[in-house]
Amino acid sequence: MAEGKFDYQSFSQEQEGLDFGKMKKCPYCSKPIPEDAISCYYCGKLIDDNDSARPAWFVWTAIILVVSFFLFFLLFL
Numbered sequence: 143m144a145e146g147k148f149d150y151q152s153f154s155q156e157q158e159g160l161d162f163g164k165m166k167k168c169p170y171c172s173k174p175i176p177e178d179a180i181s182c183y184y185c186g187k188l189i190d191d192n193d194s195a196r197p198a199w200f201v202w203t204a205i206i207l208v209v210s211f212f213l214f215f216l217l218f219l
């Protein structure tokens with residue numbers, strides 16, 4: 143194996159073997175895939191659980207900031 147070249151195929155296969163203990167179900171094909179997999183090995187679809195959770199708290203933080211800003215003006219003007 144050439145060390146200078148990054149072989150993604152063997153890297154992902156190694157990861158699959160290492161993370162076999164903690165598995166989750168693919169939301170698209172219901173096959174078992176590693177917990178930290180970014181795409182399904184079976185159907186090839188992207189699994190972005192973390193990306194869908196991130197905008198939720200960002201939106202709530204924005205709402206809370208805007209509401210507190212309005213409350214501040216209502217109370218002091």
Ligand SMILES: [Zn+2]
Nearest residue numbers: 168171182185
């Ligand atoms: Zn799948």
